[in-house]
Amino acid sequence: MLRHLTKGKKLGSKWSDNIAGWLFVSPMLIGFTLFMFGPLLYAFFISLNDWPLLGDETFIGIKNYETLAHDPIFIKSLVNTLLFSLGLVPFNIILAIFLASLLKNKFFGIGLFRTAIFVPVVTSLIVWSIVWKYLLATELGFINQMLALIGIEGPSWLLSIPTALPVVIFVSVLKNVGLNMILFLTAMQQVPAELYEASELDGASNFRKFRSVTLPLITPTVFLTMIITTIGAMKVFGQIYVMTRGGPVDSTKVLVYYIWETAFKHFDMGYASALAFVLFFILLAFTILSWIVRKRWVFYEE
Template sequence: MKSVTTDALKKKGMKHMTLQKKDALSGYMFIAPALLSLLVFMVYPVIASFAISGFDWGILTPPRFIGLENYKTLFKDPVFLESLKNTFVWVIMYVPASILVSLIVALAMDMPLRGIGFFRTMFYLPVMTPMVVCALLFVWIYNTDFGALNYILSFFKIAPVRWLTDKNISLISIALMSVWKHSGYNMLILLSALQGIPESLYEAAALDGITPWRKLINIKLPLIMPSMYFVVLTSVIDAFQVFTEVYIMTKGGPGYSTYTVSFYLFNNAFEFGKMGYACAMSVVMFVIILTVTLIQDKIMNKNVQYDT
């Protein structure tokens, strides 16, 4: 009798293990396409960039190993240094403006007003519009001679502004367009966080006679910090890789005033045929983005509390 019971338990255990293996296999099959895509389009290019950066390779010519020469040349290249400076200026200028606009719009869109869904859709619409379309639209808006913006300014007796041809404001002009384009995405994330705050907290605060300003500072902002943390982190990473706006709107000009590392990298890889040199730039940017992200994560994660 004991032997029969033991055999039954063993069979039950083996059946349970078989089911676990089947479940695990099903799970691996479901994630296989995404995992394969990640390996092919992200992991492999990163590893290949590190390897190619040690070669003098013009794509159509045989690669020649030169060690760290590309990196030595890189930090003596005035155009790269200018591009690096412009990239940091872009991040410092674009990220705070984008997040501030997103937060203000999210707070406004959280109000219980009639027809608020229409305005939410309108603010999110630029996110769904391709960047090329947005960039071309703003090229027309910013046009010095017949652009809509200068036409409006003419009513106030303001002389035409060279939005994209003045090296002192061209990068700012592109940043304004990019803020308009991307703020809707961050707005949606922050709005979701705001709408997830329990109504009971607002009711308790109202009983205490809290002012709208104290409600924002003491209730809303602390409770949306996890979402704010995500928004800031992804915005910084994306800002370091700015390319399309510059390529469409100014081609890096006037001069090198709107050159970014991504734009200069593209030029070297696909216009000048310096693939090894371009990969060295990508490695430098990878290290910079990784370092900034880790520092940012360490600083911000201290002030973020997650619900458990």
């Protein structure tokens, strides 16, 4: 009988613990439902309608999604988004690893150097983009004036199709590379010193130590930064809006800018919602695929 009473008491205690746990997480769950999951479902409902911002909605099913396949501007903006991501993500991560490798060793002025690299991260994106827009101006821009001093005629950086997107990628990398640098620097400082000592005894060069010791042990951080940087690149908007407005000739029109243009310039909320959900599913598929293949190259300490 005592055993049954003890068992009942344990069940009651477990039940009360569950209730307490749900009460503690309920504010987050309620907030997620009201401000994230609920609006997400409503946005999907809007994507199934012909929904002019200033008119009445009409249910049209998946017609908006069918229209996407024949929309040349959507295809162009999707290609531009992928090109932007393919240009930014490797450049950002490789540069961040290189800077972190330099800054993990102490030398005179290291604090100032770290600050200079990280300052753009905390600078307003709009301010950063405006400054670079003027630096890259065709005639009065600082960069073209410096090139003129050595007899080189600078191009129209933001008004030329071959240079507009690469320039925006370069400016975006400089804006955010400091954050990834700090993450990699922290990861490198956690690598056990005895591993470097053992590799030195084996006669390994600095490059071999980096390739065989440092890089494998920081792959969890590489994985994290790859996910974060890719998602950020796929959602790029501020730089495009300030510096190019999608031009010239739609050469920098990315998907998020096209979503904004469709919603708030053409007032087609239904089609804009369909565009947004295409981006959502692309990011979801990328995240799931990355999570599946991570075990093949990400180091996990047992």
